[in-house]
Amino acid sequence: MRYYPIFLNLENKTCLVVGAGGVGKRKIQSLLDSGAGHVTIIDTRKADVEMESIMRPDTVTFQCREFVESDLSGKFLVIACTSSEVVNQRISTLCADRNILCNVVDQPEKCSFIVPATIKRGDLTVAISTAGQSPAMTKRIRKDLQEHFGNEYAALLTLMGRIRPLMLGLEQETKQNTAVFRSLVNSDLLIVIKNKNLDAAREILKESLPEPLYANIPEMLDGLI
Known part of the structure; x- marks a missing residue:
């Protein structure tokens, strides 16, 4: 199956995770890191120390x-990671119906x-999928990309994020x-x-940016180098 790639905005969205083992905890944390509005967790085991830490927000x-x-009422997204095939299948079927x-x-x-x-890398996210054909190849590609995309990509993305509103504020033509x-x-x-x-970065910015933004260059680069 060929999947349609998409990034979801989870702000103000209510999510449900059923099953809070090792995998479940990682899924919960990824939802929180992605800004989920609220995450409900259901598990038949009592919360351990690690879970109590996750529950602090x-x-x-x-x-x-x-x-x-x-439990599905009002939920935007559901993750099932229990050890029971029956429970997982039931959740899948109920979600499909709704x-x-x-x-x-x-699965x-x-x-x-x-x-x-x-x-x-900061606000940069690179996603890899082999449509389930080869998890081993997915891991190999991720390893290669991790070596290629260093922290300098996060810094450059932050810099571009600082420059963009200043450029748009000049009200120049789009081109x-x-x-x-x-x-x-x-x-x-x-x-x-x-x-x-730092000196080379300043020079590059001066070569590329309009003169009215020269004075903003120090704040653009603040903390990045």
């Missing part, structure tokens, strides 16, 4: 009991979406802004950031 609710159908996004860990045939392997953005990302900024060469 006000956006998390833990309930020690069996899953029931009403058009709720559902992921059953390690793509029961999922309405799968969670790809990812690498993250002028586009030319500046392309010039910056295709320059040697990645290299000089990686090498922590």
Whole structure:
């Protein structure tokens, strides 16, 4: 099956995770890291020390009991990672009936979406999927990408995020802004950031940016190099 790639905005969204073992804890943390509005956790085991740490935010609710159908009410996204095939299948079927996004860990045939392997560098997220054909190849590709995309990519992305509103504030034509953005990302900024060469970074910005933004260069680079 060929999947449709998508990044979800979980802000103000209510999510449910059924099963809070090792895998479940990782799934819960990834939802919280992605800004989920609220995460409800259901598990038949009492919360351990690690779970208690995860539960600290006000956006998390833990309930020690069996899953029931009403748990799906109002949920935007559901992750099932219990040790019971029966429970996982039931959750999958109920979610399908209600058009709720559902992921059953390690069972793509029961999922309405799968969670790809990812690498993250600040606000940069690179996702990899082999459509379930080869998890081993997915891991190999992720390893290769981790070696290629260093922390300088996160710094450059932060820099571009600082520059963009300032450029738009000049109210130039779109083609002028586009030319500046392309010039910056295709320059040697990645290299000089990686090498922590602040003077070279300043020079590149002066070469690419409109003169009215020269005074903003120190704040653009603050803390990045």
